[in-house]
Amino acid sequence: MVKRNKRFHAEVATSSLSDIMFFLLLFFLIISTLANPNVIKMALPKSQNNEKTNKQLISLSITEDKKYFIDKEAVNFEQLETSLLSKIGTNKEQTVVVRIPYNLQVQDLVDVLQIGVKNKLKFVIATSNSK
Secondary structure, eight states: OOOOOOOOOOOOHHHHHHHHHHHHHHHHHHHTTSSTTTOOOOOOOOSOOOOOOOOOOEEEOOHHHHHHHHEEEOOOHHHHHHHHHHHHHTTTEEEEEOOOOOSOOOOHHHHHHHHHHHHOEEEEEEEEOOO
């Protein structure tokens, strides 16, 4: 009589796992680069402590040649207040993040912050971490 080997060997197919891991890696790399698309690159002032927030933010950027951008949309200083108020709408709880280069004059920052004081808006100045 011929004896057959009827033992069962459990196997896990791992050939597709490497493909899945590759696609997950690509997905997270692409998503991480798109995490903050409303930022214009500039050198920010330095601070010791940075406060991080996950709220819905409006980005107000000022370049070294005094060009103003609200969420990457160019705006003249004369229309800055009306554009900012229309962007905020009725939600006065939204925070405006002011990104201004460290080498601009203080008066340029004060001119922008006066718009927030006048309209009772929340303004935050973006800084880079000094570490």
